[in-house]
Amino acid sequence: MAEHTSSSITIEAAPADVMGVIADFARYPEWTGEV
Known part of the structure; x- marks a missing residue:
């Protein structure tokens, strides 16, 4: 069963x-380190 x-x-x-x-999208790195 999937979680x-x-x-x-x-x-x-x-x-x-x-x-x-x-x-x-260009500013994503300012608020997330995962993108």
Whole structure:
């Protein structure tokens, strides 16, 4: 049987602001060392 995990967070920002961050692939190294 496969393992399953999940998590969630609350981001207090407008959806457009969040999308602006997650769609900015060039800046990923600033906030994640895994990409």
